Amino acid sequence: MSSVNVSIILPEVSSAEKFNRFCSSLFTGNLNIELLVCDNSGELNVNNEYSQFVSIVSSDNKTEALNAAINAVKGKFMMFSDENVIFSPDALEKLIVASAGRSAVCNAGIINNGECSQAFTGNFSSEDIGTKPVYFNHLVSCDVVRKNPLVLCGSDTLAIMLFLADYYRYDSFTFLREVLLYSDGDYGFSSDESILYLSQYANAFRLTADTSATVFFVSAVFSALLPAMNENIFSVIKAVVNEFRDDTLLLSWIRSAYGVDTDMLCDENSVYADFKFIGSHIYYREVTLPMVPDAVVRNFYSGKYGIDMLKKCIGAWLHYKFYCRKDGFLKKFGCKLSRKLLGGDFVG
Amino acid sequence: MADFKYLVSVVIPVYNVEKYIDLCMQSLLNQTIEFDKMQILLINDGSTDSSEELCRVYAEKYDNVFLYTKVNEGASQARNFALDRAEGKYIFYLDSDDTVKPETIESVCSFFDSVYDEVDLVTYRIVQYYNEKPTIVHYRYMTLLKTGVYDLNDPKNRFITQTHMNVCVKNLRENNVKFDTIKHEDEKYCCEILRRKMKIGFCDKGEYVYNRSNINSVVSTQFSPEHIFETSMKLYEDLFDSFPGKVPAYFQGIVFNDFRWKLMDNKFFPLHLQGDEWKKANRRIDSLLSRMDADTIVLHPSVSIEHMHYWLKRRGGCTVVNTPREIMVCCEGKNILSLRSLKLSKKVKENVTECVLASPVFYHLKKRNVVIKRNGEPIDFSFIDTHTDPEHCDPKELYPKFIVDTDVLSNSVFTVEINSVSYKIN
Structure with missing residues (x-):
C-alpha cells in the first residue's frame, strides 16, 4: 500500500540555497510527499530538516536517472518540478482535489526582475500549455504512467513537455486556473536530445491522440524549435508537419498560431519524393509504407496533380496491394500490370 | 403614470428628533419640484420628545403630509408601515435628522423615468456632515462618475457598495421589498432590490445631506460587536449562500467593506466570545473571506496596506516568493508587495x-x-x-x-x- 500522496521529481539541483527554499515551500501541509532528486555529480548533500523525505537518484546519464526516478515513485501522483519553484501553501492539496484522482494542471506565476506575471492568461486551455516551457504545474497520476509505455526521451525541457503531452494521450486533465506556484528561474526551451525523437512522437500522436493532446504536442514542438531555426530543425519541423498532412484543421491551426506555411512543408514535391521513395523500395522489395489514396485523389481534384501523376499513383498503390499478396500467379501478374501503369520511373 | 396619486412618496421615520425635523421638512418644501406632487409620510416611532407636535403642524397645514404615530419598534417597522401607505410612483427615504438638496427629487425622478425598465433603484450622492462641514467624498464616487446605469456584474463596479438610504426605488405596491427588523437593514434592503436586475442607476444631480452630528443616531450607538456581530455574519452568510457558485463581485465588495471599516474602528472582532465560540466565529469570518476574489481586497480604495495583507492572509492564496534580491508577496500571479530589506x-x-x-x-x-x-x-x-x-x-x-x-x-x-x-x- 502506498502512503505517499505525491512524488516530486527534481531533474537537477544547482544551489543549496534554492534547494532549501524549494523544500520549505514544498513540505508545509499534511500531505505525505517524497522528493526524488536526480543528481549525477554525487556531490549533493541533503542537509536540511526534510532529508528523511528526500531520495537521490544518480546515474551517469541524466535521462537514465530521470527514467529511474519515474520508475521508483511511490506516490499516487507525481509531478516534475524545478528548484526555482515556490509552491503556494495549499498548492498540492488544491491540485489533488481538482484532479479527482487523475491529473490536473494549474497556472503558474513567473518572476522576472522583481515582477510577477501569470504564465498563462486566465482562461488558458490545451492550446496554451504547450507554448511555454512550464512543466512544473502538471500533477499526473502514477497509475497511468506505470500502465502505459511512458518514458523520457531526453533530459531537456522539451523532453519533459513531450512526456506530459504523451501522458495526455492516455488520460484527461483538469484545468485549475488559479496560480498555485511561482518560479524565478530562467526559462527557455532546450531540445538538444529530444529532437531526434520528434517524428516518432508525431507518428504516435497522429495515430492515437485526440485533438487536445495533439495540440499540446505540436505547440510544444513549435514553441521549442521555431526560435532556434536552422537547416536541421527545418527538416524536423517538415517531418512533423508531414505526419499531419491529412489533418487540414490542425494544419490551418499551425498556420494561424505559428505563421508556418504548412502547404509549403508538405507540398507536391515532398509527396512526389515519398512516392519515388516507395517506388524505389518496391524495386528493392522492401515495401514499408503505402501511399495515402485520399491525398492523391484530393490533389488530383484540386488541380495539383495532372492525369499522368494520378495514373502513376494508382499504379504505385495497385503495385503495393499486389505486392502484399501471397506469392503466386495473381501477385506476379498484378505487379507486372501495375508497373506498366507506373511508367518509366520504376523498373521492376 | 395615471394610477399613482403622487409622483413620489417620501418616507420619514421620526424618533426623538425635535432639533432636526424642521430642517428636514424645510428641505422638502424647498424642492424644485411642486410640493403637492410629493406624498410625505411621517411615521412617529413612539418619540418621547416634542417631535410629534412639530410634525403635526405640517400635517395640518399640508394635505399631502401624513403623520402616523405608532409604538416604538424601530426604523425598519416604521418604513414598512409607510410602504403600505405609499401612493407615489417612486419612493424616497429620508431620515428625520437628514436633509436633501433642492434639485434632488426632481432630477432623480426625471432620470428614473428615462431608465424605468432597466433598473429598480436609482442612487444619488450622499455626503456626510459633521457640525455642518462636509467630510471626504465616499470612494464609490470614484466609480459613479456620471449619470447613468451601472452593471453590477462588471467587476469594475464592485465598490459601489450601496448601503445607505440615499436611494429612490419604484413603488411596486404589494411587491415592494420590505425592511427586515434587524440591524444593517438598509444594506439588506438595497441588496435585495439590486440583485433582481444586477443594475443600479446613478443620478449625478442632487445630494443627500447625511448629518453625523446627531449622536443619538442609530449608527453611532449600536455598532459595537456584541450587538452586531451575529446579525451581520448571518446576513452576509445568507447573502453569499444565496449564490451557489461565485458570489458577484458587487456583493463581495459590500461584505468586505463592512469588515474593513469595522476592523479600522476596532468594532470587528467579537471579543466578548471565548473558547470554541471565538474559534467558530473566526472560522465563519474566514469562510466568507475565502469566497471573495483577491481583487476585492487588493483593489479596495480605502484599505490600508497593513490591513489589506491581514485580510488576504485570512483569505488565503498568497505566497511569499523570496528571491535572493527581494522578498515578494504574490497573489494570483501578481505581486502585491516587494521589499529589498526589512525595517526594524x-x-x-x-x-x-x-x-x-x-x-x-x-x-x-x-x-x-x-x-x-x-x-x-x-x-x-x-x-x-x-x-x-x-x-x-x-x-x-x-x-x-x-x-x-x-x-x-x-x-x-x-x-x-x-x-x-x-x-x-x-
Whole structure:
C-alpha cells in the first residue's frame, strides 16, 4: 500500500540555497510527499530538516536517472518540478482535489526582475500549455504512467513537455486556473536530445491522440524549435508537419498560431519524393509504407496533380496491394500490370 | 403614470428628533419640484420628545403630509408601515435628522423615468456632515462618475457598495421589498432590490445631506460587536449562500467593506466570545473571506496596506516568493508587495530595547519559515501564528518581536532568514 500522496521529481539541483527554499515551500501541509532528486555529480548533500523525505537518484546519464526516478515513485501522483519553484501553501492539496484522482494542471506565476506575471492568461486551455516551457504545474497520476509505455526521451525541457503531452494521450486533465506556484528561474526551451525523437512522437500522436493532446504536442514542438531555426530543425519541423498532412484543421491551426506555411512543408514535391521513395523500395522489395489514396485523389481534384501523376499513383498503390499478396500467379501478374501503369520511373 | 396619486412618496421615520425635523421638512418644501406632487409620510416611532407636535403642524397645514404615530419598534417597522401607505410612483427615504438638496427629487425622478425598465433603484450622492462641514467624498464616487446605469456584474463596479438610504426605488405596491427588523437593514434592503436586475442607476444631480452630528443616531450607538456581530455574519452568510457558485463581485465588495471599516474602528472582532465560540466565529469570518476574489481586497480604495495583507492572509492564496534580491508577496500571479530589506522599529525601555519587524510580509509566514540572527547567531523571538494561537487578532500584534539589551544594540547586525534565504535588516 502506498502512503505517499505525491512524488516530486527534481531533474537537477544547482544551489543549496534554492534547494532549501524549494523544500520549505514544498513540505508545509499534511500531505505525505517524497522528493526524488536526480543528481549525477554525487556531490549533493541533503542537509536540511526534510532529508528523511528526500531520495537521490544518480546515474551517469541524466535521462537514465530521470527514467529511474519515474520508475521508483511511490506516490499516487507525481509531478516534475524545478528548484526555482515556490509552491503556494495549499498548492498540492488544491491540485489533488481538482484532479479527482487523475491529473490536473494549474497556472503558474513567473518572476522576472522583481515582477510577477501569470504564465498563462486566465482562461488558458490545451492550446496554451504547450507554448511555454512550464512543466512544473502538471500533477499526473502514477497509475497511468506505470500502465502505459511512458518514458523520457531526453533530459531537456522539451523532453519533459513531450512526456506530459504523451501522458495526455492516455488520460484527461483538469484545468485549475488559479496560480498555485511561482518560479524565478530562467526559462527557455532546450531540445538538444529530444529532437531526434520528434517524428516518432508525431507518428504516435497522429495515430492515437485526440485533438487536445495533439495540440499540446505540436505547440510544444513549435514553441521549442521555431526560435532556434536552422537547416536541421527545418527538416524536423517538415517531418512533423508531414505526419499531419491529412489533418487540414490542425494544419490551418499551425498556420494561424505559428505563421508556418504548412502547404509549403508538405507540398507536391515532398509527396512526389515519398512516392519515388516507395517506388524505389518496391524495386528493392522492401515495401514499408503505402501511399495515402485520399491525398492523391484530393490533389488530383484540386488541380495539383495532372492525369499522368494520378495514373502513376494508382499504379504505385495497385503495385503495393499486389505486392502484399501471397506469392503466386495473381501477385506476379498484378505487379507486372501495375508497373506498366507506373511508367518509366520504376523498373521492376 | 395615471394610477399613482403622487409622483413620489417620501418616507420619514421620526424618533426623538425635535432639533432636526424642521430642517428636514424645510428641505422638502424647498424642492424644485411642486410640493403637492410629493406624498410625505411621517411615521412617529413612539418619540418621547416634542417631535410629534412639530410634525403635526405640517400635517395640518399640508394635505399631502401624513403623520402616523405608532409604538416604538424601530426604523425598519416604521418604513414598512409607510410602504403600505405609499401612493407615489417612486419612493424616497429620508431620515428625520437628514436633509436633501433642492434639485434632488426632481432630477432623480426625471432620470428614473428615462431608465424605468432597466433598473429598480436609482442612487444619488450622499455626503456626510459633521457640525455642518462636509467630510471626504465616499470612494464609490470614484466609480459613479456620471449619470447613468451601472452593471453590477462588471467587476469594475464592485465598490459601489450601496448601503445607505440615499436611494429612490419604484413603488411596486404589494411587491415592494420590505425592511427586515434587524440591524444593517438598509444594506439588506438595497441588496435585495439590486440583485433582481444586477443594475443600479446613478443620478449625478442632487445630494443627500447625511448629518453625523446627531449622536443619538442609530449608527453611532449600536455598532459595537456584541450587538452586531451575529446579525451581520448571518446576513452576509445568507447573502453569499444565496449564490451557489461565485458570489458577484458587487456583493463581495459590500461584505468586505463592512469588515474593513469595522476592523479600522476596532468594532470587528467579537471579543466578548471565548473558547470554541471565538474559534467558530473566526472560522465563519474566514469562510466568507475565502469566497471573495483577491481583487476585492487588493483593489479596495480605502484599505490600508497593513490591513489589506491581514485580510488576504485570512483569505488565503498568497505566497511569499523570496528571491535572493527581494522578498515578494504574490497573489494570483501578481505581486502585491516587494521589499529589498526589512525595517526594524525599536522602542527603548530602560536597559532593554523592544524590536519589532513590522512588515506585512510576516502575515503570510509561519514561525518555522523565519530565523532572526544577531551577528550571525540565531536569537529567540516571539511571533504569533494565528493558526495555533487564534486568540490574537490585532494585526499590529502579529509581527515578530524580540528584546535585546540596549547597550549591545549599537554593535549588533541583524539579519532575517525567510525560507532559508537571508535578508538585511535596517
